[in-house]
Amino acid sequence: MDVALKAIADPRRREILRLVWSKELPASDIASHFHDVTRSAVSQHLGVLRNANLVCERRDANRRLYRANVEEMANLRTFLDQYWSGRLNRLKSAAEAAQRDKDARNG
Amino acid sequence: MDVALKAIADPRRREILRLVWSKELPASDIASHFHDVTRSAVSQHLGVLRNANLVCERRDANRRLYRANVEEMANLRTFLDQYWSGRLNRLKSAAEAAQRDKDARNG
DNA sequence: TGCTTACGTAAGGCGCAACTTAAATACGAA
DNA sequence: TTCGTATTTAAGTTGCGCCTTACGTAAGCA
Numbered sequence: 001m002d003v004a005l006k007a008i009a010d011p012r013r014r015e016i017l018r019l020v021w022s023k024e025l026p027a028s029d030i031a032s033h034f035h036d037v038t039r040s041a042v043s044q045h046l047g048v049l050r051n052a053n054l055v056c057e058r059r060d061a062n063r064r065l066y067r068a069n070v071e072e073m074a075n076l077r078t079f080l081d082q083y084w085s086g087r088l089n090r091l092k093s094a095a096e097a098a099q100r101d102k103d104a105r106n107g
Numbered sequence: 108m109d110v111a112l113k114a115i116a117d118p119r120r121r122e123i124l125r126l127v128w129s130k131e132l133p134a135s136d137i138a139s140h141f142h143d144v145t146r147s148a149v150s151q152h153l154g155v156l157r158n159a160n161l162v163c164e165r166r167d168a169n170r171r172l173y174r175a176n177v178e179e180m181a182n183l184r185t186f187l188d189q190y191w192s193g194r195l196n197r198l199k200s201a202a203e204a205a206q207r208d209k210d211a212r213n214g
Numbered sequence: 215t216g217c218t219t220a221c222g223t224a225a226g227g228c229g230c231a232a233c234t235t236a237a238a239t240a241c242g243a244a
Numbered sequence: 245t246t247c248g249t250a251t252t253t254a255a256g257t258t259g260c261g262c263c264t265t266a267c268g269t270a271a272g273c274a
Contacts, residue, residue, distance in 0.1 A: 005115065028251080038233075041232070154222080168270095230259105232257105239251080241250085
């Protein structure tokens with residue numbers, strides 16, 4: 001999950017995700033959308049997104065077609081929703097507060 | 108918004124946010140929660156979070172009390188929800204597709 | 215005034231992440 | 245096979261982020 005968060009922390013990668021959100025695109029089309037960076041750089045960004053499971057890759061002859069993995073994006077959203085304010089978090093906070101109190105008494 | 112995303116991309120800062128989510132804490136308490144890093148490092152993380160408007164700071168004599176800015180966190184969540192699948196995005200995508208088609212015809 | 219506590223800030227080290235160019239790989243076509 | 249296209253991968257540079265140590269600042273107290 002950390003990998004996914006670091007992936008979307010980069011504006012270039014967010015733009016790529018937006019490009020392939022609703023339609024499949026070959027790497028060349030994605031790359032040609034950025035005029036200030038080489039194809040190689042875009043390819044490496046795609047590698048990061050692929051590694052974070054945020055995009056799917058499909059081969060078509062010469063080309064590689066990319067598409068956003070909407071399901072994984074949804075997982076990321078629910079994680080963000082629940083990390084801070086979910087039930088698990090409240091339990092964990094209480095446990096850690098107790099641990100800190102204990103440490104403070106014994107330290 | 109980019110600042111906020113980069114801020115929560117770091118696991119240490121996410122942990123800090125979780126610590127001050129439901130209760131106000133002085134910087135020293137936050138720092139003492141991390142045993143593998145100095146107070147200075149934690150202070151710098153707090154600076155990043157403050158700069159991203161993800162935490163509020165309140166002074167009490169000697170100390171500085173921190174608390175998560177839940178409202179800004181909610182803004183971040185809605186941004187994440189709408190960035191990829193919102194109406195603005197659909198319009199922007201259509202415009203860019205048209206531009207690419209135009210470029211393809213003229214190039 | 216001095217001392218202590220609780221912080222932030224400055225300066226520098228170090229690793230990683232993003233980029234470039236150049237080379238390698240994969241595929242289709244001649 | 246040879247060539248051209250599409251793309252990744254390798255190698256190297258550079259800048260930025262996280263860290264530490266050292267110093268500065270603000271507040272309370274003797």
